[in-house]
Amino acid sequence: MGSESKIVLVTGGSGLVGQAIKTVIDEEKKSGSAEVGNEKWIFCGSKDGDLRNKKETEALFEKHKPTHVIHLAAMVGGLFHNMAHNLDFFRDNMAINDNVLYASYKHKVQKVVSCLSTCIFPDKITYPIDETMVHNGPPHSSNYGYSYAKRMIDVLNRGYAEQHGCRFTSVIPCNVFGPHDNFSLATSHVIPALIRRMDDAVTNGDKTFSVWGTGSPLRQFIYSLDIAKLFVWTLRHYDSVEPLILSVDEEDEVTISKAAEAIKKAHGFAGEIVYDTSKADGQYKKTASNKKLRSLYKEFTFTPFEQAIQDTVTWFKNNREHARL
Ligand code: NAP
Numbered sequence: 001m002g003s004e005s006k007i008v009l010v011t012g013g014s015g016l017v018g019q020a021i022k023t024v025i026d027e028e029k030k031s032g033s034a035e036v037g038n039e040k041w042i043f044c045g046s047k048d049g050d051l052r053n054k055k056e057t058e059a060l061f062e063k064h065k066p067t068h069v070i071h072l073a074a075m076v077g078g079l080f081h082n083m084a085h086n087l088d089f090f091r092d093n094m095a096i097n098d099n100v101l102y103a104s105y106k107h108k109v110q111k112v113v114s115c116l117s118t119c120i121f122p123d124k125i126t127y128p129i130d131e132t133m134v135h136n137g138p139p140h141s142s143n144y145g146y147s148y149a150k151r152m153i154d155v156l157n158r159g160y161a162e163q164h165g166c167r168f169t170s171v172i173p174c175n176v177f178g179p180h181d182n183f184s185l186a187t188s189h190v191i192p193a194l195i196r197r198m199d200d201a202v203t204n205g206d207k208t209f210s211v212w213g214t215g216s217p218l219r220q221f222i223y224s225l226d227i228a229k230l231f232v233w234t235l236r237h238y239d240s241v242e243p244l245i246l247s248v249d250e251e252d253e254v255t256i257s258k259a260a261e262a263i264k265k266a267h268g269f270a271g272e273i274v275y276d277t278s279k280a281d282g283q284y285k286k287t288a289s290n291k292k293l294r295s296l297y298k299e300f301t302f303t304p305f306e307q308a309i310q311d312t313v314t315w316f317k318n319n320r321e322h323a324r325l
């Protein structure tokens with residue numbers, strides 16, 4: 001270790017959000033910011049240790065001796081991957097979260113920021129959703145495994161705070177997309193799936209492009225570089241055990257069909273978009289309020305959706321060979 005007083009371990013550091021945090025931290029280092037000068041950042045993926053395994057988790061903490069943790073590592077996937085693997089989502093994520101938080105407690109980590117998701121809220125709920133509603137009813141049936149495992153992070157955080165005085169908290173992002181996303185056809189979320197499939201359609205000269213479901217569900221999408229900045233801010237400035245929603249504004253919610261049109265424009269695809277209504281729509285909407293975030297971090301500005309889509313499509317085209325396909 002150098003002269004830094006904080007050692008920040010990012011689990012899931014090789015993924016979409018982890019790589020975006022790395023980009024933000026590298027930019028801060030380049031600009032010579034005083035805050036980052038006091039921090040050593042370590043980004044870990046599964047090759048550094050399988051966090052479902054208690055011994056490997058302990059070894060990772062013993063090796064790096066973090067003072068702070070951003071805990072992103074998880075089994076993550078889009079609607080169709082969740083529908084087919086609810087049990088795996090539950091078991092893997094329960095194991096990862098229990099191991100990481102227990103190791104953080106044992107190693108006297110000063111602060112942990114873990115990650116929930118707006119898709120874990122109750123299915124039957126009033127809108128907009130806020131931070132107080134995490135446990136107020138069953139989640140949507142399509143992703144109950146992921147949802148219940150994620151909700152247990154909040155239970156663990158409160159337990160560690162009450163019994164041991166730990167400063168463990170969580171954030172609740174809306175749908176994230178950007179460079180380094182998972183573009184695999186079998187497991188990905190909607191935006192990387194459409195970006196990758198439309199790239200294939202352009203190459204093949206297809207006349208039509210199929211979007212799954214009706215196209216009418218609504219989603220709030222946040223660019224990974226924006227959520228990365230908000231994670232870094234949360235680690236440095238947000239100390240309550242209560243979860244914090246990290247989302248774009250309610251007015252910026254878009255239909256799947258509008259997202260598909262933005263991707264079509266960014267790709268310059270000349271064909272027609274059609275809807276395969278034999279495929280599931282999933283949750284109709286999960287509109288979340290970012291009022292709490294807005295009250296705490298007034299000056300934050302989000303990247304406009306179409307610009308972020310364009311940047312992600314450009315990144316995909318330039319990096320397709322190395323991307324997760
Ligand atoms: P991602 O791109 O799929 O990355 C997942 C990360 O977790 C990777 O670094 C992966 O390592 C690591 N990981 C998975 N299983 C592991 C294991 N058993 N042991 C150690 N590491 C493991 O996911 P993401 O989209 O960045 O998601 C980051 C966090 O945000 C997750 O907690 C997710 O639930 C949450 N979130 C995501 C979204 C979204 O739309 N993407 C929305 C809300 C919340 P490898 O690279 O080595 O596989």
Ligand code: GDP
Pocket residue numbers: 077078079080119175188189190191193194210211212213214217219256279280281282283
């Ligand atoms: P969710 O936001 O957690 O439901 O997960 P996704 O990011 O997978 O988004 C699912 C929504 O996008 C559903 O309404 C799907 O019908 C729609 N969708 C349209 N085309 C695709 C596709 O190619 N892949 C995925 N994952 N979803 C798609």
